[in-house]
Amino acid sequence: MPRTIHAILFDLDNTLYDASAGLQRVVDERITQWIMDNLGLPFAQADALRVRTWRQYGTTAKGLEAEYGLPPKPLYDWAVSQVDPAGCLEASPELSEMLSRFQAELHVFTNATEVYARKVLQTLGVSRHFQRVFDIEYNGWQCKPQEAIYEHIVQTLALPPEQIALVEDNPRNLEPAIKLGMLTVLLDNDEGDVNADLRIETILQLADALAGAGVQA
Numbered sequence: 001m002p003r004t005i006h007a008i009l010f011d012l013d014n015t016l017y018d019a020s021a022g023l024q025r026v027v028d029e030r031i032t033q034w035i036m037d038n039l040g041l042p043f044a045q046a047d048a049l050r051v052r053t054w055r056q057y058g059t060t061a062k063g064l065e066a067e068y069g070l071p072p073k074p075l076y077d078w079a080v081s082q083v084d085p086a087g088c089l090e091a092s093p094e095l096s097e098m099l100s101r102f103q104a105e106l107h108v109f110t111n112a113t114e115v116y117a118r119k120v121l122q123t124l125g126v127s128r129h130f131q132r133v134f135d136i137e138y139n140g141w142q143c144k145p146q147e148a149i150y151e152h153i154v155q156t157l158a159l160p161p162e163q164i165a166l167v168e169d170n171p172r173n174l175e176p177a178i179k180l181g182m183l184t185v186l187l188d189n190d191e192g193d194v195n196a197d198l199r200i201e202t203i204l205q206l207a208d209a210l211a212g213a214g215v216q217a
Contacts, residue, residue: 003216004217006159008105008217009165010130011166013110013112015167026083027079028050032046034075035050049064061075061141065141073141080116085120089123098204104165105157106130107133110134114135117133134156139153144170160181164183166184166185167206169186169187171196172194174194174196178195178196183215184196186200188200197213
């Protein structure tokens with residue numbers, strides 16, 4: 001059945017740009033270094049801790065807070081907000097053109113910081129298309145896939161969940177959106193058995209995929 005979407009939430013890293021760009025790897029390396037510096041661990045142990053806590057808690061920062069009592073802000077300030085995306089990304093006129101096709105409000109929904117997200121959007125040349133960034137600090141340092149922050153954003157947007165779409169590369173981050181009734185789009189990922197409404201190979205396919213499914217956005 002036809003469906004009208006009034007707001008689209010975009011994940012940031014490995015969604016608005018291709019994972020092959022390597023920006024996420026740069027951030028991961030800085031997080032590992034921060035763990036080494038603050039917990040006195042060798043690289044292998046620090047990196048393993050980063051990966052385990054990310055998988056278990058949704059973000060490494062949340063895991064370090066839960067297990068070591070380390071507040072998240074210092075980690076984000078050093079390991080995320082200070083990253084310069086220009087070393088990995090460049091402007092994408094194709095992405096900007098695709099985003100310009102939407103009438104719906106466009107927002108970023110990320111476990112990173114707004115400072116970092118704004119730099120990524122600026123580097124990609126797409127800042128003008130996005131109204132808000134729902135970042136980790138906006139969500140009280142809580143992270144995807146915690147259901148409460150999805151509900152918080154729905155309340156902020158003042159829209160029924162059925163009129164909101166979420167575009168993600170991580171299947172587990174779509175699960176709360178599916179429960180709420182959002183339209184969900186999974187980007188280039190064969191993992192898991194998530195019942196996303198649509199699957200696309202690249203973000204540039206999004207507008208055509210929604211239109212092809214009878215979705216007005």
